[in-house]
Amino acid sequence: MVELKNCKKCGKLFSYIGGSFICPACKDEEEALFQAIKKYLRENPGASVSQVSSELGIGIERIKKFLKDGRLEIIGDDGQPALICERCGKPIKTGRFCEDCNRNITIELLRTTEKWDVNNTNKNRDRGVGMRYLTDDFKKKEK
């Protein structure tokens, strides 16, 4: 069974086999761009985003998209990382969040899950036991 989707980039219909909503042609183009940037960075270590952009004729926003995907690491023009953390605004080299925020987001997710768990099991289980367990657990982490 083939599922037809519109390509997110060129709008053409293509048979979707999973992954991103991009047709094979656009995917090839994207991959070629990515390989070109990678090759350029190998030959010019420490190149900045604007350097890569003007040398290869690739828009800065497209390069940043590759950076956000976590596939590339490029420094910005003033030697600072080209991206900023979407949560705290700290300069980062790759991905969407800095290491701290990545860790915090994971912890927050865990806490949300724990809260859900407490609420859901509240009817059947003594809440105090669960809470005491959580407190002890946090104390251990702080030490």
Ligand SMILES: [Zn+2]
């Ligand atoms: Zn396409």
Ligand SMILES: [Zn+2]
């Ligand atoms: Zn951050």
